[in-house]
Amino acid sequence: MLSPFQQRKAERHFEALDTNGDGILTFDDLRLSAERMLAWEQESPGAARSRLDRFDTGLRAWWDHLTVLDRNDDGEISPEEFLKGYERVFRTDSDAYGQAARSGASARFDLGDTNGDGVIDEEEFTALFRISFGMPGPTAAQVFSSFLPDGERTLSKDVYVRHAMEFLTGDDPDSPGSGLLGPLPTPNVNA
Ligand SMILES: [Ca+2]
Ligand SMILES: [Ca+2]
Ligand SMILES: [Ca+2]
Numbered sequence: 001m002l003s004p005f006q007q008r009k010a011e012r013h014f015e016a017l018d019t020n021g022d023g024i025l026t027f028d029d030l031r032l033s034a035e036r037m038l039a040w041e042q043e044s045p046g047a048a049r050s051r052l053d054r055f056d057t058g059l060r061a062w063w064d065h066l067t068v069l070d071r072n073d074d075g076e077i078s079p080e081e082f083l084k085g086y087e088r089v090f091r092t093d094s095d096a097y098g099q100a101a102r103s104g105a106s107a108r109f110d111l112g113d114t115n116g117d118g119v120i121d122e123e124e125f126t127a128l129f130r131i132s133f134g135m136p137g138p139t140a141a142q143v144f145s146s147f148l149p150d151g152e153r154t155l156s157k158d159v160y161v162r163h164a165m166e167f168l169t170g171d172d173p174d175s176p177g178s179g180l181l182g183p184l185p186t187p188n189v190n191a
Pocket of ligand 2: 070071072074075077081
């Protein structure tokens, strides 16, 4: 069973992935998120298209992993399927889910590394989280600094993925990874 904290994170995560906000998750949501990042970079249409093609492989790998959650195989992931999938990973320690989470974090990192130097700096991070999740800049900057290893100014993919995995599978409200998507809605104290 998910703890109430894990349940809230899972709900927040679903919202964050549902880029077009229509309440279901499809490959188009992942693709739209990539397109928005590229539009922000204001590359020429040709350069943007070739970059999007490059991302396409990572996005499709991510989606392929995510479809383990699509229980009725209709090409869409409903909130119920998503939350049940979260529960399954805690019950069975599903490898498939871990892979989905890892490939998602990795694809998101690649999208955010706009200058392609293999690390994410504060500007890239705040742009990524603003565009992907609508996160206000100051919140994103706080998340970024909470993720930075001591003495570092940029995030490596390993470090980013570790924090993202903590968000996806951990149960410690005080760990930096739990803040990945910013403050969670206040819990219902009567729940
Ligand atoms: Ca959607
Ligand atoms: Ca489905
Ligand atoms: Ca970079």
